[in-house]
Amino acid sequence: MGRSPCCSKDEGLNRGAWTADEDKRLTDYIKVHGEGKWRNIPKRAGLKRCGKSCRLRWLNYLRPDIKRGNITSDEEDLIIRLHRLLGNRWSLIAGRLPGRTDNEIKNYWNSTLAKREQGEKKPSLSTTEKINPMATSSIMQDETQNLVLVGDSTLHHMEQPSGTSEAAKSGQSSEYESSDVSSPASMSREEPNLEPLMVDCTVGELDLVEILDASDFRLNESGNTSQVMNTVDNEGMSKNENVGGTSYGQAHNWWSEGLEMDNWVSDLAEMTSGLGPFASILYGTEDWIP
DNA sequence: AAGAGTAGCAACCGCAGCCAG
């Protein structure tokens, strides 16, 4: 196709670090005229920069809602979990961290967390593992393209913090529950329960992000959002059990609304009866409680 | 004190998706 570049290199445009004056011009212009039309901004703001550069500077540095300062341990923890879930989808991860930019998170990951993760010997994750990093379970697609989480069902159990989940109090998540699941030791016990968990949504690709972002997410054939546990009975016959629950639809809502992290975390706790697998991925099974 | 090595971060680059014409 060959599209003309955003800005050619020989137009006498400034490159490299931005000066305070350039920052001020850009900030003043956007305060008055708002974001958007990046291509026109340099000319109108009197900047010798390309529009792309202006956009980047604004989004990553000048925006007033940007949070400055070190990444907190809470944020770091969330980044790690989200990265395990999403991979290098920095903008999505940043969307869960108010005030942080994708560039900042990417840099933080590359300079700090990636090395640490490597040091902890985690082998590079396959696509499959990325969306289900839980040690003793795996994820696969069945012949009908359904997404199937296979493995220790206790991994999907979410131990409820006292007083955080009405759903838990009502026993909605009992299907996920088993004894001795809250301690790390239970994660590596000798005989994993291989009950598979089936999520009855049809997907073309194994990509949780797409599932979470899908507008028609998680409707079963009856039009309800419900959760189906695919189990194997004593005779080895596969069967689907509707285990009720919220909440993939709700999960999607939370996801798409981009709530502030604190609310998001605490409200995730509220709906873990239906969100077991996802919450497990996001928050682990031992230390997810905010 | 000085040079080399490293880490952190800002900015750049190229590609892909979206959408208006």
Place this chain on the structure above:
DNA sequence: GCTGGCTGCGGTTGCTACTCT
């Protein structure tokens, strides 16, 4: 349906500050 401009995203580069020898 096609084309091309705009925007957003992720990977990469390069500069600066800091640490080590």
